[in-house]
Amino acid sequence: MIDPVFLDTPLYRCEALEPGLGCAVSIKLETANPVRSFKARGTELVASLLPDDGPRAVVCASAGNLGQALAWSGRGRGLDVTVVASRHATVAKLDRIRALGARLELVDGDHELARERAAAIARHDGIRLVEDSLDIETCEGAATIGLELVEDLADTVPPFDAVLIALGGGAMATGVGHVVKALAPGVEVICVQPLGAPAMTRSWRTRRVVTTDSADTIADGVAGRCPIPAVLDDLLLVADDAVLVQESSIIAGMRMLLDHAGLVVEPSAALGVAAILEDPDRFAGRHVVTIVCGSNVDVDAYHRWVGTAP
Amino acid sequence: MIDPVFLDTPLYRCEALEPGLGCAVSIKLETANPVRSFKARGTELVASLLPDDGPRAVVCASAGNLGQALAWSGRGRGLDVTVVASRHATVAKLDRIRALGARLELVDGDHELARERAAAIARHDGIRLVEDSLDIETCEGAATIGLELVEDLADTVPPFDAVLIALGGGAMATGVGHVVKALAPGVEVICVQPLGAPAMTRSWRTRRVVTTDSADTIADGVAGRCPIPAVLDDLLLVADDAVLVQESSIIAGMRMLLDHAGLVVEPSAALGVAAILEDPDRFAGRHVVTIVCGSNVDVDAYHRWVGTAP
Numbered sequence: 001m002i003d004p005v006f007l008d009t010p011l012y013r014c015e016a017l018e019p020g021l022g023c024a025v026s027i028k029l030e031t032a033n034p035v036r037s038f039k040a041r042g043t044e045l046v047a048s049l050l051p052d053d054g055p056r057a058v059v060c061a062s063a064g065n066l067g068q069a070l071a072w073s074g075r076g077r078g079l080d081v082t083v084v085a086s087r088h089a090t091v092a093k094l095d096r097i098r099a100l101g102a103r104l105e106l107v108d109g110d111h112e113l114a115r116e117r118a119a120a121i122a123r124h125d126g127i128r129l130v131e132d133s134l135d136i137e138t139c140e141g142a143a144t145i146g147l148e149l150v151e152d153l154a155d156t157v158p159p160f161d162a163v164l165i166a167l168g169g170g171a172m173a174t175g176v177g178h179v180v181k182a183l184a185p186g187v188e189v190i191c192v193q194p195l196g197a198p199a200m201t202r203s204w205r206t207r208r209v210v211t212t213d214s215a216d217t218i219a220d221g222v223a224g225r226c227p228i229p230a231v232l233d234d235l236l237l238v239a240d241d242a243v244l245v246q247e248s249s250i251i252a253g254m255r256m257l258l259d260h261a262g263l264v265v266e267p268s269a270a271l272g273v274a275a276i277l278e279d280p281d282r283f284a285g286r287h288v289v290t291i292v293c294g295s296n297v298d299v300d301a302y303h304r305w306v307g308t309a310p
Numbered sequence: 311m312i313d314p315v316f317l318d319t320p321l322y323r324c325e326a327l328e329p330g331l332g333c334a335v336s337i338k339l340e341t342a343n344p345v346r347s348f349k350a351r352g353t354e355l356v357a358s359l360l361p362d363d364g365p366r367a368v369v370c371a372s373a374g375n376l377g378q379a380l381a382w383s384g385r386g387r388g389l390d391v392t393v394v395a396s397r398h399a400t401v402a403k404l405d406r407i408r409a410l411g412a413r414l415e416l417v418d419g420d421h422e423l424a425r426e427r428a429a430a431i432a433r434h435d436g437i438r439l440v441e442d443s444l445d446i447e448t449c450e451g452a453a454t455i456g457l458e459l460v461e462d463l464a465d466t467v468p469p470f471d472a473v474l475i476a477l478g479g480g481a482m483a484t485g486v487g488h489v490v491k492a493l494a495p496g497v498e499v500i501c502v503q504p505l506g507a508p509a510m511t512r513s514w515r516t517r518r519v520v521t522t523d524s525a526d527t528i529a530d531g532v533a534g535r536c537p538i539p540a541v542l543d544d545l546l547l548v549a550d551d552a553v554l555v556q557e558s559s560i561i562a563g564m565r566m567l568l569d570h571a572g573l574v575v576e577p578s579a580a581l582g583v584a585a586i587l588e589d590p591d592r593f594a595g596r597h598v599v600t601i602v603c604g605s606n607v608d609v610d611a612y613h614r615w616v617g618t619a620p
């Protein structure tokens with residue numbers, strides 16, 4: 001059901017990164033596709049599974065990547081797509097959502113307010129609400145990354161023994177985590193979240209939902225404040241660890257991926273490298289896969305972050 | 311014989327590029343692998359086919375990408391690899407060649423002098439000389455890009471009707487060109503070379519080898535001066551056109567690929583976009599594939615070119 005353009009993404013060792021990180025590093029690259037993030041794996045499922053005899057319309061809240069992916073998947077299937085986003089979302093993401101023909105509604109607030117508004121639209125219009133991380137398609141879509149990783153595990157030398165996954169709402173962490181723990185339980189599943197948006201990590205650590213009053217991070221894709229209880233339950237089953245990283249480490253990770261891997265990535269996609277930078281002893285001598293999950297950035301902000309000026 | 315990490319590379323529409331180019335554009339991405347260029351497709355063949363009962367050593371001249379790829383392919387098979395390069399080659403490429411364990415010899419001259427020196431080493435040591443574009447493995451390796459393109463042709467909507475190929479020595483152009491003209495003859499094969507290094511294009515136009523006294527381009531990967539006669543013969547069979555582009559267009563192409571595709575590319579990889587920029591009427595309304603063939607750049611030079619300062 002998923003367009004092949006989103007599947008079988010590159011997995012490759014990046015030795016140029018390794019002297020700076022002290023371990024073997026492989027990149028699972030989710031940016032070389034029409035929406036530049038992994039999110040379409042899930043929206044392809046959503047759009048494919050929408051009943052033919054019901055409303056051919058969907059709505060979601062999004063920091064930008066889910067909305068872009070849903071717009072792409074919906075356009076190809078004749079769906080009417082509405083995306084609700086924060087007015088402060090990354091401009092490049094909003095532009096792409098519009099360009100893909102979706103209706104974009106902006107709210108004066110953060111992602112949690114966008115979620116409320118999307119739910120209200122769904123109720124009012126009687127259409128499908130796509131809830132990232134809660135709706136199983138969004139997790140199963142991400143889980144296909146895990147299937148690909150496990151399939152390639154035997155071919156990696158040495159075999160990788162940890163996967164670093166950006167943690168936001170939890171779709172990628174629970175999806176990939178479930179597959180990895182089921183099929184390759186020896187591989188450590190490590191979720192990485194910004195210290196400035198730590199709600200899910202704190203929830204995982206205390207085994208109950210912890211919300212925060214604000215989120216303050218450049219990693220817009222993972223800047224939630226209100227973890228979904230059912231997602232936390234799943235995460236407790238599959239994550240071996242959840243760690244928090246500083247903004248400066250995220251930026252250092254973005255810069256390393258630019259300088260040594262030639263990759264422009266959005267902040268969320270640098271969380272894995274940031275985790276290695278903050279705790280090199282933990283990873284020393286190991287082989288770590290980091291999922292580079294998106295590359296949708298505002299170019300000016302990107303240059304500001306990584307220390308280059310347009 | 312080719313490690314799968316170099317095969318089945320992403321091919322995807324990049325709609326964000328399209329308003330600026332006036333046509334549908336798909337990217338065939340050859341940079342998401344351990345050597346960040348397409349060259350390992352060929353060196354994998356070279357290294358696999360080296361006789362077990364002869365010298366387990368190879369030498370090549372390289373602007374950097376072939377050398378890096380040969381070093382990678384040779385390392386995994388226990389080969390002794392020597393790379394000869396110009397002292398003025400891209401530092402990042404030379405660093406990677408050394409890091410991959412090859413012996414690197416620098417010459418005080420350009421790529422043509424490196425070719426002479428590599429040939430002398432091969433004669434003296436009685437080892438295999440890998441001649442890019444002349445040795446059939448280097449063309450056949452590149453040709454696997456063509457096989458993948460043709461295989462995906464039926465899935466592209468609308469089907470692509472032109473392929474833009476960076477033209478240097480000619481391995482990629484003849485390899486991809488042969489496959490495309492054999493299996494999908496309706497697809498136009500367009501080679502693109504810098505105006506500052508036009509030897510092969512001039513040779514193709516006049517149907518006889520034309521050399522130049524100098525090469526002046528930032529596109530180091532295609533900066534040859536002395537086309538190989540046998541390669542020209544092949545190119546005359548398969549290229550529908552060969553065009554020359556200005557340096558400013560190459561830079562504009564690099565900038566567009568950064569801004570709208572999130573891709574850091576080396577100058578040679580932007581030749582296709584440059585060709586569209588210089589002749590938009592030719593491509594208007596069509597669907598064009600451009601092969602993004604490498605991303606090995608010196609970061610400082612890259613920022614200087616695309617107008618960002620470190």
